[in-house]
Amino acid sequence: MIQKKICMLGAFAVGKTSLVRRFVESIFSETYHTTVGVKIDRKTLQLNATEINLVLWDLYGDDDFQKIRWSHFQGAYGYLLVADGTRRSTLEKALLLEERARQEIGSVPFVFVINKSDLAKDWELDAQVEAQLQAKKWTVLRSSAKTGEGVEEAFAELTRKMLV
Amino acid sequence: MSAIALQFLRELGFVLLQHKDHGRFVLLSPPPPWLLELWGAYDVNGGEIRIVEKSPFLENFLFEADTFWQSGKTGLCQSEMWIEKSVSGKEIALAAIALESGGKRLLALHSPESQFHERQQLLQTARNSLLDHEKLQREIQKKEILLHCIIHDLSQPLSVMSVALDCMIGEQISDRGQGLLDLGRKASDQQCLMIRDILQVFAADLQASMDAESKPGSAPDLLACASSVLNAFVPVYAAKGVQLRINDSAKQRSDWRVRGQGRRLERIFSNLLENALRYSPPGSTVTIGLEEQGEFLKAYVDDEGPGLPADMTPAQIFALFSKGKESGGKAGLGLYFCRLTVERWGGIISCESRPERGSRFWFQLPGVSAEVERTPQAAESQPPPNRVPLIKRPMRVLLADDQNEIRLLTAHQLERNGHHVVAVANGQEALDALQKESFDVALLDEDMPLMTGLQALKAIREREDKFSALIVIALTGYNSEPDRQRLLHAGFDSVIGKPFRLDALEALLQGAAESVSAAPTVAPRAVVKSPWEIVLDRVAGDEQLARKMVLTFLRETPPRMAGIQKALTKKSGARLASFAHALKGSVSIFDAHGARECAEKLQDLGRANSFTEATGLYSQLKEEIAHLEENLRGYAGRRRPREPGASSKNQRRSSKPKPKQP
Numbered sequence: 001m002i003q004k005k006i007c008m009l010g011a012f013a014v015g016k017t018s019l020v021r022r023f024v025e026s027i028f029s030e031t032y033h034t035t036v037g038v039k040i041d042r043k044t045l046q047l048n049a050t051e052i053n054l055v056l057w058d059l060y061g062d063d064d065f066q067k068i069r070w071s072h073f074q075g076a077y078g079y080l081l082v083a084d085g086t087r088r089s090t091l092e093k094a095l096l097l098e099e100r101a102r103q104e105i106g107s108v109p110f111v112f113v114i115n116k117s118d119l120a121k122d123w124e125l126d127a128q129v130e131a132q133l134q135a136k137k138w139t140v141l142r143s144s145a146k147t148g149e150g151v152e153e154a155f156a157e158l159t160r161k162m163l164v
Numbered sequence: 165m166s167a168i169a170l171q172f173l174r175e176l177g178f179v180l181l182q183h184k185d186h187g188r189f190v191l192l193s194p195p196p197p198w199l200l201e202l203w204g205a206y207d208v209n210g211g212e213i214r215i216v217e218k219s220p221f222l223e224n225f226l227f228e229a230d231t232f233w234q235s236g237k238t239g240l241c242q243s244e245m246w247i248e249k250s251v252s253g254k255e256i257a258l259a260a261i262a263l264e265s266g267g268k269r270l271l272a273l274h275s276p277e278s279q280f281h282e283r284q285q286l287l288q289t290a291r292n293s294l295l296d297h298e299k300l301q302r303e304i305q306k307k308e309i310l311l312h313c314i315i316h317d318l319s320q321p322l323s324v325m326s327v328a329l330d331c332m333i334g335e336q337i338s339d340r341g342q343g344l345l346d347l348g349r350k351a352s353d354q355q356c357l358m359i360r361d362i363l364q365v366f367a368a369d370l371q372a373s374m375d376a377e378s379k380p381g382s383a384p385d386l387l388a389c390a391s392s393v394l395n396a397f398v399p400v401y402a403a404k405g406v407q408l409r410i411n412d413s414a415k416q417r418s419d420w421r422v423r424g425q426g427r428r429l430e431r432i433f434s435n436l437l438e439n440a441l442r443y444s445p446p447g448s449t450v451t452i453g454l455e456e457q458g459e460f461l462k463a464y465v466d467d468e469g470p471g472l473p474a475d476m477t478p479a480q481i482f483a484l485f486s487k488g489k490e491s492g493g494k495a496g497l498g499l500y501f502c503r504l505t506v507e508r509w510g511g512i513i514s515c516e517s518r519p520e521r522g523s524r525f526w527f528q529l530p531g532v533s534a535e536v537e538r539t540p541q542a543a544e545s546q547p548p549p550n551r552v553p554l555i556k557r558p559m560r561v562l563l564a565d566d567q568n569e570i571r572l573l574t575a576h577q578l579e580r581n582g583h584h585v586v587a588v589a590n591g592q593e594a595l596d597a598l599q600k601e602s603f604d605v606a607l608l609d610e611d612m613p614l615m616t617g618l619q620a621l622k623a624i625r626e627r628e629d630k631f632s633a634l635i636v637i638a639l640t641g642y643n644s645e646p647d648r649q650r651l652l653h654a655g656f657d658s659v660i661g662k663p664f665r666l667d668a669l670e671a672l673l674q675g676a677a678e679s680v681s682a683a684p685t686v687a688p689r690a691v692v693k694s695p696w697e698i699v700l701d702r703v704a705g706d707e708q709l710a711r712k713m714v715l716t717f718l719r720e721t722p723p724r725m726a727g728i729q730k731a732l733t734k735k736s737g738a739r740l741a742s743f744a745h746a747l748k749g750s751v752s753i754f755d756a757h758g759a760r761e762c763a764e765k766l767q768d769l770g771r772a773n774s775f776t777e778a779t780g781l782y783s784q785l786k787e788e789i790a791h792l793e794e795n796l797r798g799y800a801g802r803r804r805p806r807e808p809g810a811s812s813k814n815q816r817r818s819s820k821p822k823p824k825q826p
Contacts (some may be wrong), residue, residue, distance in 0.1 A: 006222065012291050034291050036284045037257075040220055065290055069244065074224050095399035098765060105615035128442060132404040135446075149436050 001044075003053045004162055005075050006054035006155075007105050009101065010082035011067070012061025015115040018145035019082065021059045023155050035060045038072060047159055053161065062097060070104040077162040078109040080154060085114045085142065086122040091129070109161035110139075114156045117142040170559060172270060174274065183233075183269035186218040187226060198275045201250045202258075215271075221246045222260060222271075229262035233269045239634050245280055246600030256663030257524040305431065305501055319641045319662045320567050326352045326761065327573040331580075333742040336723050346738055348519040360661075383532040384426035386463050387414050390452050393433040397441070405446035408437070414454045422461050424509045435498035436525050444522070460511070464526035471517035478514045481612045502527065507611060510618050558582035558752060559604040559673060564594035564610040564620065565639060574607075576671070581670055581749030595623055605673065607660075609664060612649065618654055627653050637672070670749065695754035695795050714799045717750055721789060724750075728766065728785070732778055741770030747785075751792065759788035761784035 008016040017035050021027050024043045034133070039058040044051055054112065059074070062068045079101065083094040094112065112133060114125060133141050139157055143150035170193045173180055179199055181189040190212055216223040217556040224825040225243045231240035241262040242648035247255050248739035261272040331347045337345065394408055401408040414420070422429075422582075433452070440450045452731050455462040472481065489607035511529035518524050561583045565571050569659060571587040578585045586601070588594050591613040594608060606624070617638055624631050638656040648659045660669055693701070699710045727743035730736075748763035762785035769778045 010736045013295055031297075032292070034284065034288045035245065036280060036287060038221060040253075041249070050493060057220075061291075063291070063294075065287055072224065074227055083211075089298070089396070092396055092399050095403050099399070126438070126442060129404055131402060132446065136403070 001050050001053050002163075003055060004077040004159065005055045005057060006043075006162075007057045007076045007079040008059055008082060008098050008111075009079045009094075010061060011084070011087075011090040011097075012063050014061065014082045014084040014087075014090050015145045016061065016080075017058050019080070019113065019115060019143065019151055019154070020053055020056050022145045022148055024056070026148070028148075030146075036066075038042050043142045043155075044161055045156065045162070047156060050163070052141045052159055052163075054155070062093065067098075067153050068097070068101075069075060073101070073105045076098055076105070076108065076160050078111075080158055081110050081112045083112070083114050083125070085116050085121050085125050088124040094149065109158065109164075111154050111158040111161070112129070112138050112140045113143045115145060117149055118144040155157075165663045172770055176274070177276075178272045181213065181215075181230075181271045182210065183271060185224070187214055188273060191214055192270075196275070198256055198689055201252065201254065202256055204251060212763055218260075218263055219248060221248065221258070225260055225262075229260075229269075229271065232262050233264055239263075244659060245276065245283070249773065252314055278647070292602060301427070301431075306350060309501055309502065320570070322352060322355055322359070322663050323570055324567070324573065325569065326356070327577065331573055331577055333746050335450070342739065363488070377771045382425070382698030383421040386420035386422055386529075388420075389426060389429045390414075390433050390454070390463065393430050393437060394452065397434075397437050401441060401450065404444070406441060406444045407449040408452075409449065410452045410454075414452075416456065419532075420461055422509075422529035423511070423532065424473045424505075424529055428505050432502045432527065433463070433465075435502050439499060439525065439619050440465050440467040440469070443467055445469065446520075456531075459531055460528040462528040463530045464524050466518060466522060466524050468522040471521065472515060473580075473635065480515070481515055482513060483802070495718055499525075507616060510616075512616070558584070560584045561586070561673075562594055562597055562603040562604065563587045564589070564591060564607065565609040566590055566611065567609075570609075577749075578673075579671075581672070582753035590675060591623075594620050596622070598634070598787060600630065603637045607637050608670075610638055621655055693755075695756065695792060696799050698755045699753055711799055713753060714796045717753070718793060718796060719772040720750060721747065721793065725786065725789060728753075728782060731770065732775060732782060733786060735771035735775055737770045737775075739777075740768070741767045745787075751789070753770055754796070756788065756792050759785060762788055 008020060010016055011149070014036060017039065018028060018032070018040070020041055024041050029136040032147055035058060037060060041056040041058065043056060044053045046052075057072060059068060059072055060066045065066070065102050081101075083099055084154055087117055091114075098110070099110075101110070114130070129138055141150050141154050141157065145151060174193050174196070177196060178193075179196055180192040182192050195566050203213070215226065221243070228243070229241055243260040245259050247257055250256055256275055257274050257277055259274055259667065261274075263272065326349075329345060329352060330343055377630055390410060398408055406681060437450065437452075444467045450468075451466045453464045453466065455464070472478075482499045484568055486822065497553060504511050505528065506527045509529055511527055513525075513527035515523055515525040532601055558581070561578055563571060563578070563585055564577055565587070566589050567576070568589075571589070575585040575587040586597050587604070590596055590612040594606060595615075597603075598606070598733065603779065606620075608620055610617040617640075621636055623640075624634065624636060635657045636655070637658045637660060638651045639660050639662055641662045648661070651659045658672060660672065696710070696714070699713055700707065724743050724747045728740060728747070731739035731743060744763045744766035748760055748767060751759040751763060762781050766778060768782050769781070
């Protein structure tokens with residue numbers, strides 16, 4: 001079976017752990033539990049006729065308290081870049097992290113996920129920036145770990161990109 | 165490694181593995197329970213362990229460990245903590261240490277549960293605080309907008325309703341209509357009180373916020389705030405392919421401190437940059453610039469987008485819930501927040517299309533040097549009282565308010581009470597009016613477009629030589645005591661809170677007028693003039709207008725007198741006060757002091773719901789009015805009546821009816 005390592009990257013409290021839990025266990029919790037260090041999970045994904053064992057590295061959110069160690073990306077085939085649609089500052093952080101990732105690990109497939117799409121009334125991100133990123137050939141998806149919207153699609157899309 | 169050392173490590177919860185080759189390890193100490201749970205007893209006790217098959221994290225860590233072992237360095241190479249799931253699904257916190265001892269490459273593993281939980285608790289608290297802070301910032305913005313809505317957007321229409329109802333007093337309306345009018349006035353009074361109560365709840369917050377904003381040491385720097393926001397925005401701009409820069413004009417000076425508060429100022433820049441990005445095409449540049457504007461410092465954000473919509477004024481763009489047409493923002497609150505914040509700090513905000521292309525959004529705020537000079541004085545001195553000095557005669561009033569209805573109705577009522585009124589829509593128009601003619605009183609709304617009341621006041625105070633006698637009164641929606649003090653400190657002679665009742669305004673003006681009689685500085689009237697001469701003086705000799713005023717008086721007085729009589733019969737204090745108040749205003753036009761005094765006393769009795777002396781006063785008032793009507797009746801027609809012995813030619817001021825003898 002093919003095994004692929006995927007990292008979760010983004011600011012703190014954007015829902016990286018929740019996305020993984022929803023994807024792996026179909027569970028969602030409203031309570032925010034910050035991630036310390038790295039959490040490793042596995043999930044087997046059936047893509048067309050291929051079975052892929054995904055090893056999911058849920059990294060802590062990058063901030064002043066915990067800085068990302070790029071050595072964690074060693075052997076990663078791709079990453080999910082996550083922002084919180086209700087906090088504009090997390091988009092800024094995601095864009096900075098993507099730039100850093102390019103410098104540190106080179107051009108690796110990624111999918112940009114704007115999470116918390118269930119909180120539409122608190123949405124802070126500009127749709128134009130979203131469109132502009134798509135124009136730059138980024139894969140931009142909206143997701144909700146709470147409702148499950150876009151979660152499977154995000155991981156599947158990233159896997160597809162990694163297999164190319 | 166000695167048995168003692170191994171036992172010691174075991175007691176500490178560590179398990180020691182020795183590196184053989186190609187990721188193979190052997191256990192040097194018995195496996196602790198957590199390791200058995202994680203990897204299974206069979207695998208652990210089976211001799212060699214292939215780490216790469218057991219733990220993806222350790223597989224990764226081995227790269228770091230290998231580098232460390234090969235370097236020959238002493239000390240330790242520690243991993244971060246990580247979490248892996250056991251066979252049973254339990255999450256186990258782990259940490260690894262690579263070391264070298266006696267030429268052996270060793271790997272110590274442990275499960276630092278308590279350390280992990282402590283760290284998690286610490287980070288959880290810190291990040292929760294950060295999230296709370298972000299949320300609080302958003303809530304503060306919402307609350308400030310809500311407060312402004314209450315202060316300005318609810319008070320303004322209420323003022324109109326209130327003034328309109330006041331203006332109906334004395335009109336000929338049925339008893340049922342009068343009842344409905346009283347009901348409306350009562351409801352509008354209640355709503356005024358409710359608004360004041362709401363503001364009272366926020367008074368402490370407002371005070372704290374103003375204190376923070378007025379401390380000289382805490383004045384924010386325009387350039388520092390712009391730079392901080394620019395750094396945060398660069399990646400978002402880059403994502404859209406738009407360049408963001410600060411131009412060289414910022415180097416003009418080193419000190420760009422302005423009145424305000426740092427966080428809010430950053431929010432203003434942030435909102436303006438968000439707005440600029442929304443309309444900027446890829447490949448274009450957005451430029452932040454700074455300029456000196458006298459005592460003000462100006463900041464602008466230039467974009468290269470399509471420019472402002474042709475059918476929208478700056479006032480509309482900065483209005484509540486305003487959104488652009490092509491690529492709307494969120495709720496239309498951002499620019500509105502900018503406006504209310506800048507204006508609160510005594511600044512101006514606006515926007516314009518640039519001649520070349522794109523638009524410029526700009527604001528200017530008072531530089532801090534002027535503020536530093538002013539603030540300590542303000543902090544040390546007691547709040548000044550209202551400073552309305554003595555004014556003679558019915559006044560020449562300049563009224564500046566951006567709201568049409570307020571202008572119309574207030575002017576109407578003031579004129580009805582005998583004052584001469586010029587009404588304008590903003591501070592600049594007020595200054596223009598002051599250049600053209602002289603006034604006794606200027607009523608300036610604090611919150612007006614183009615030029616605020618505060619800015620107009622500043623210009624007036626700078627021309628002290630010309631306007632020393634002018635009394636400047638602030639009309640403001642900010643009704644709290646700190647706001648009143650702020651405006652008095654700023655130099656207003658008095659402050660009237662909105663929504664205001666016309667009788668409150670009139671009371672202030674009349675109170676000032678009453679002081680005149682006791683003032684030794686005011687020259688006594690040399691010649692006793694007739695009511696006709698007085699009214700003619702008041703309208704600068706315009707006979708036609710004077711006749712209109714007389715006619716209006718003669719037409720409106722009988723129903724008012726009847727209203728007073730009816731109110732006395734029915735013992736209705738409110739009606740008595742209303743009719744007496746209206747009459748007081750109208751007789752003031754003719755300087756009919758006796759009648760005015762009676763009417764005022766009746767008004768006071770009405771308000772106190774006291775009728776014991778009222779009947780006697782009414783008789784006295786009736787007599788005074790009868791004499792006044794007699795004096796005026798001949799002047800109500802189209803043409804002035806010919807005096808016995810007078811020439812047939814018009815004599816503008818020589819003829820007068822026989823005045824009433826005291």
